[in-house]
Amino acid sequence: MSTVAIAGAGPVGLTAALVLARRGVEVTVLEQGSALASESRASTFHPPTLEMLRDLGVTPDLMREGLVARTFQYRERGGDPVATLDLGVLSEDTEFPFRVQCEQSKLTPILLDALPGSAQVRFGHTVEGVSAESGGLRVATSRGAVHCEWLIGADGAHSAVRRGIGADFEGSTYPERFLVASVDEELDAVLPGIALINYVFDPQEWLVMLRTPDHWRVLLPTPAGTADDLELRRLPERLAGVADLGRPWRIAHASLYHVHERVTPRFRDGRVLLMGDAAHVNNPLGGLGMNSGIHDAVRMAHALADVLAGAPDDVLEQAARRRRTVAVEHVQRTSRANWSRLRTHDAEYRRGLRELAADPVAARAYLRRACLMDSLETT
Numbered sequence: 001m002s003t004v005a006i007a008g009a010g011p012v013g014l015t016a017a018l019v020l021a022r023r024g025v026e027v028t029v030l031e032q033g034s035a036l037a038s039e040s041r042a043s044t045f046h047p048p049t050l051e052m053l054r055d056l057g058v059t060p061d062l063m064r065e066g067l068v069a070r071t072f073q074y075r076e077r078g079g080d081p082v083a084t085l086d087l088g089v090l091s092e093d094t095e096f097p098f099r100v101q102c103e104q105s106k107l108t109p110i111l112l113d114a115l116p117g118s119a120q121v122r123f124g125h126t127v128e129g130v131s132a133e134s135g136g137l138r139v140a141t142s143r144g145a146v147h148c149e150w151l152i153g154a155d156g157a158h159s160a161v162r163r164g165i166g167a168d169f170e171g172s173t174y175p176e177r178f179l180v181a182s183v184d185e186e187l188d189a190v191l192p193g194i195a196l197i198n199y200v201f202d203p204q205e206w207l208v209m210l211r212t213p214d215h216w217r218v219l220l221p222t223p224a225g226t227a228d229d230l231e232l233r234r235l236p237e238r239l240a241g242v243a244d245l246g247r248p249w250r251i252a253h254a255s256l257y258h259v260h261e262r263v264t265p266r267f268r269d270g271r272v273l274l275m276g277d278a279a280h281v282n283n284p285l286g287g288l289g290m291n292s293g294i295h296d297a298v299r300m301a302h303a304l305a306d307v308l309a310g311a312p313d314d315v316l317e318q319a320a321r322r323r324r325t326v327a328v329e330h331v332q333r334t335s336r337a338n339w340s341r342l343r344t345h346d347a348e349y350r351r352g353l354r355e356l357a358a359d360p361v362a363a364r365a366y367l368r369r370a371c372l373m374d375s376l377e378t379t
Contacts, residue, residue, distance in 0.1 A: 002028040002120075003308065005139055005148035007127045007161045009036060011104050011290055012276030013154035014111035016297035018056050021119040023305035028148065029119070030141055032126035032155075036112065040103040040182065040253075043212045044069075044197070044287030046371035047087070050096040052298045053107075059096075061110045066102025067213055072197035074353055077205070082350045083357040084195065089364040093373065101196055101212050104290055122146075127155060130164035130272065137271055150304060152273045154297065157260070159278035165269045171262030174283060174339070177222045178259050181235060182215040184250040190243045199285070199342060201350070206342035207242065208285065215252055218242060219284070228256050259283045261336065263327055268320035273300055280327035285338035291372060292331045296323045299376075330375040 004020055006013045009031035017027045045053075045062065053059040074082040090097040112121065122143075129140040136149040153161025162169065187209065188194055196211040208219040220238055222231050232254055239249040263280040267273060276293030303311075303319035341349060356362050368374045 001147040002026050004150045005146050006152040008155035011107050012293040012297045015294050016152055016301040017119055019301035021116050025305055027119045029121040030125040031123050034124050036108045038105050042104045042290035045100040046291045047094040047096040048373050048376055049291045049294050058110050058114050065106040066100040069099040069101050069196040071195050073195040075198055075200045077200050077202035083353040085357055089360045103212055127160040150271045153278040154276050155278055157277040157281050162278050165272050167264045169262045169264055174259040177256055179220045179222045179256045181218045181254040182252045184252050187216045203343050203345050261332055267324045282332045282335040283339050286335050288331045288335050326375045
């Protein structure tokens with residue numbers, strides 16, 4: 001019997017595994033894939049996340065793989081920057097006053113390599129059910145049962161662990177889908193002055209442009225109800241509307257997906273913990289999903305290790321409650337506000353952004369909220 005089984009070998013599951021293993025807890029990670037996922041998915045790491053990964057010894061390797069983004073921009077579609085926010089104003093708050101742009105698929109191998117030999121990672125083990133048994137839990141998988149004292153569900157938005165305990169996933173779906181294209185282009189050559197991270201205002205077709213080590217990524221909204229093949233065929237035309245290169249853009253990969261805002265009622269159900277996308281999902285604007293999931297993993301895994309070491313059970317209960325509060329009051333609220341603002345022609349808001357960028361005190365307060373630093377300090 002493992003002390004803790006973890007469903008999912010993504011950034012959240014492997015972070016939780018590393019925290020627990022470093023605390024001397026026996027851990028078994030169950031991953032349905034035959035290897036670590038290679039999709040790029042999330043790509044922004046905020047300062048407090050870099051601090052947590054530093055404490056686990058993996059931030060230096062991550063920074064060698066990624067790009068340091070010291071600023072990000074709000075821009076008008078087809079126009080100049082509205083405001084450039086400089087994360088340097090956080091230099092007194094953190095040793096990482098910047099974001100790191102790096103695909104999550106580059107972090108997971110680093111976390112896997114950092115796991116001590118006592119931790120097991122079993123690939124090809126799809127979780128199929130969860131039930132209580134004497135002394136703990138029985139986790140049914142595609143390769144037989146795994147017995148454990150505690151189970152962590154870090155297996156994404158379609159979590160088998162969450163379904164296995166019968167937990168709801170309440171919320172809503174956005175009225176538009178998001179189309180993300182990874183392109184083999186050097187956009188700073190055709191859009192002089194753009195930052196590594198750009199949020200572009202437009203009530204008809206707002207967009208986000210992010211640089212990663214491998215590609216530029218362009219995120220575009222797409223009306224619900226349109227056929228996938230039609231929208232993907234239209235992609236070259238839409239990219240030409242972002243910047244005319246005089247030729248078709250070189251598209252490495254494109255995907256179209258629905259965006260949800262949902263949260264489960266409890267992040268803890270007895271001996272089962274839910275974290276990351278298994279517990280809460282939001283839109284990707286602001287890069288809060290993976291970051292808050294890693295924060296879930298660090299805070300809840302440390303609390304679980306404390307309980308296993310003899311601390312009162314309420315330590316874990318309070319950590320789980322706090323992480324749900326953060327998901328609702330910080331992560332979802334901020335990401336929805338980011339979406340709403342990109343879709344407006346609010347001149348007053350743009351004027352406020354320019355004033356914000358010029359005021360280091362106000363910019364610091366804004367950026368502390370935007371990167372979830374304040375969410376970790378509120379009790």
